[in-house]
Amino acid sequence: MEKDKLDPWGTSSIKDYSRLQSEFGIQPVGPLLTRFKKPSPHLSRGIDFGQRDLARVIDAVDGNKPYAVMSGIKPDGVFHLGNKMTADDMIYFQSLSKKSTVFYAIADVEAYADNGLSFNESSKTALRNVADILALGLDPDQAVVYKQSEEMRVMRLATIFSRGVTNNMLKAIYGERQIGLYMSALVQAGDILMPQLPDFGGPKPVLVPVGADQDPHIRLTRDLAGRYGSEFGFLPPSAIYHRLELSLTGGQKMSKRVPESGFTLDDTPAEAAKRVKVAFTGGRDTVEEQRRLGGRADICPVYDLYRFHFAKDDEHVERVYYECTEGIRLCGECKQEAIGLVKTFLEQHHKKREAMMGDAKELLAKSRSYLSSTGKE
Numbered sequence: 001m002e003k004d005k006l007d008p009w010g011t012s013s014i015k016d017y018s019r020l021q022s023e024f025g026i027q028p029v030g031p032l033l034t035r036f037k038k039p040s041p042h043l044s045r046g047i048d049f050g051q052r053d054l055a056r057v058i059d060a061v062d063g064n065k066p067y068a069v070m071s072g073i074k075p076d077g078v079f080h081l082g083n084k085m086t087a088d089d090m091i092y093f094q095s096l097s098k099k100s101t102v103f104y105a106i107a108d109v110e111a112y113a114d115n116g117l118s119f120n121e122s123s124k125t126a127l128r129n130v131a132d133i134l135a136l137g138l139d140p141d142q143a144v145v146y147k148q149s150e151e152m153r154v155m156r157l158a159t160i161f162s163r164g165v166t167n168n169m170l171k172a173i174y175g176e177r178q179i180g181l182y183m184s185a186l187v188q189a190g191d192i193l194m195p196q197l198p199d200f201g202g203p204k205p206v207l208v209p210v211g212a213d214q215d216p217h218i219r220l221t222r223d224l225a226g227r228y229g230s231e232f233g234f235l236p237p238s239a240i241y242h243r244l245e246l247s248l249t250g251g252q253k254m255s256k257r258v259p260e261s262g263f264t265l266d267d268t269p270a271e272a273a274k275r276v277k278v279a280f281t282g283g284r285d286t287v288e289e290q291r292r293l294g295g296r297a298d299i300c301p302v303y304d305l306y307r308f309h310f311a312k313d314d315e316h317v318e319r320v321y322y323e324c325t326e327g328i329r330l331c332g333e334c335k336q337e338a339i340g341l342v343k344t345f346l347e348q349h350h351k352k353r354e355a356m357m358g359d360a361k362e363l364l365a366k367s368r369s370y371l372s373s374t375g376k377e
């Protein structure tokens with residue numbers, strides 16, 4: 001059987017999530033669920049399936065100790081559903097304690113290495129991306145936003161780390177790639193470990209919410225945290241992994257690189273509705289067969305839209321699954337219901353985002369002055 005490939009810059013497909021445990025050492029989330037007073041929809045619906053050292057972050061929440069949640073966005077376009085998944089996790093873990101701080105990197109170095117996007121072009125998209133995450137619920141009072149290319153502490157860490165890795169190490173983790181991509185991986189390691197520098201209060205648990213395909217970055221950074229532990233006191237970063245959402249065209253992964261595989265938070269409700277209308281489903285060939293055999297929700301991207309994003313609550317997700325697999329629900333009506341939910345979400349999100357543009361500018365400016373006041377140039 002072909003092994004699942006984890007490629008943070010490609011189109012990874014993961015058919016068997018349990019294999020990630022034996023092959024890469026990702027641990028299941030299940031045994032820790034009872035430690036959450038109110039698990040997020042991602043936790044209760046099994047979307048967040050894996051973790052590394054998540055208990056350390058929960059201990060910090062329970063002990064009212066500082067911790068960071070770190071992630072970023074590659075500003076190569078507008079927010080898509082994959083970005084929303086990571087944002088939802090960040091917002092949830094931020095909300096668990098007043099002692100949390102979200103560090104949000106605008107990954108312009110990676111956008112340049114992977115997509116050839118100039119730093120100027122990245123800047124234009126960044127503001128809108130920040131407005132998106134604020135509209136989704138990020139608390140700006142507990143957040144720091146920065147551009148990788150402008151944050152010297154991140155670049156310095158990347159430079160220091162570059163002496164601790166060899167070409168062979170990077171090749172073993174990422175395969176043969178351009179030096180620019182290897183460099184952007186070291187910059188990301190700098191992003192993840194920066195919250196533990198003395199400027200930000202020193203070593204602390206840092207949680208990185210990611211799609212399962214991003215695990216190579218987590219493994220590299222944990223390795224580097226160990227190598228530089230005696231110098232900086234770094235704790236290995238914790239991670240929580242979410243499943244990859246099925247493509248609307250029927251593939252294994254919704255991807256920004258394949259626009260028709262999903263939709264963005266910039267699409268009009270009508271554009272998004274059109275994508276859902278023609279989406280692949282797990283339905284049967286005829287109504288008679290569907291009634292008799294039931295649909296296949298497990299391979300259906302429309303079901304993923306309910307489960308990952310738009311269902312009203314867990315009971316709603318369970319009802320869609322039950323009605324589908326029992327042949328009670330047909331795909332046409334199921335898509336119509338999903339389209340209604342998507343349209344309502346987008347209409348509300350667009351209004352909220354417009355209202356947040358000023359706050360986004362303010363957060364970027366506030367972060368810039370906070371970062372420069374902590375910087376020891």
Ligand code: SF4
Binds near residue numbers: 295296297320324334
């Ligand atoms: S009924 Fe809905 S969930 Fe089931 S296969 Fe059809 S579209 Fe997918």
